[in-house]
Amino acid sequence: MTLAEDTAGVEVEVSLLVPAKDEADSLAEFVSQCEKALKPLPYSCELVVIDDGSNDGTAELLRDLSRKNAFLRTITHRTRRGIADALKSGSEIARGSIFVFYPADLQFSPNEIPSLVEPIRSGEADMVTGTKQGQYEKAFVSGIYNRICRWMFGVRVSDLNAVKAYRREVMEAVPARPDWHRFMVPIAAADGFRLTERPVTLHPRLHGQSKFGIGRIPVGMLDLMSVWFQLRFGRKPLLFFGVPGGILMFLGLLVGLVAIALRIGGVGLRPLLSLTLILVISGIALFGFGFIGELLAGQREELRSLSRTIERLSSDRPQRKP
Secondary structure (H helix, E strand, O other), X not given: OOEOOOOOOOOOOEEEEEEEOOOHHHHHHHHHHXXXXXXXXXXXXXXXXXXXXXXXXXXXXXXHHHHHOOOEEEEEEOOOOOHHHHHHHHHHHOOOOEEEXXXXXXXXXXXXXXXXXXXXXXXXXXXXXXXXXXXXOOHHHHHHHHHHHHHHHOOOOOOOOOOEEEEXXXXXXXXXXXXXXXXXXXXXXXXXXXXXXXXEEOOOOOOOOOOOOOOHHHHHHHHHHHHHHHHHHXXXXXXXXXXXXXXXXXXXXXXXXXXXXXXXXXXXXXXXXXXXXXXXXXXXXXXXXXXXXXXXXXHHHHHHHHHHHHHHHHHHOOOOOO
């Protein structure tokens, strides 16, 4: 039996992280499918289900299922906090070195989890994305999102927003921001993690309804721009603000020289003076934003370095024997 029991000291290799919001109708079947799919594997697995503020009895059902299935661990959020926060909560109690993000709505079969995990176990990749095979009701929106992400971030996988497996270190690299789980792949790629993909079959939804509505598209695009900016200029904000700031100040200098020359020639144009002031002040303001951004980026790097040092010291500290 390779399904890990909920006891201290058990060596777990794979932790299945499953956010669940109002999935009471499908959870029992999902847990049963996970047991059948994971039990024959030659490595130890556990199932971590995060109830993200459900109102349909999901919490009560999970308590009952956890009593019957020792490999199942659960967390309950009092209110809905989103998938990104749910994954963070799950990772805090998960014991595996490899995480697998899977939904509980039965649209993806647990039988395909081994194919996602194997490239990581073999050392081929640090993160494996699932490429949806089959009809998808939001294929148009998903296709646009994937194309934009591939173009903006330069990632070479087909589907960035389906199921995925990844090393624990990938989760630690993703900021705890709402909905930023959608950008886990480009963030991981920017941090140097190796990517690959595997096909996964998409099944029709049998219970509940999709949590993604058309109103999320504008929010998603703003998040996309935020992630792009942080990955491209987050560590060098002066490069983003300084270049246009320098151009504006240079243009202001040219306009000012033209205004002076015209004034000497007996032609006074007040609009040129106003334009000079606007260009110079705007350039100085952009430079100021860049310098402030550099200070914040330096503080962030110091915090990351301190966090890594604390983690290293914690891992090197000998465990106290009972």
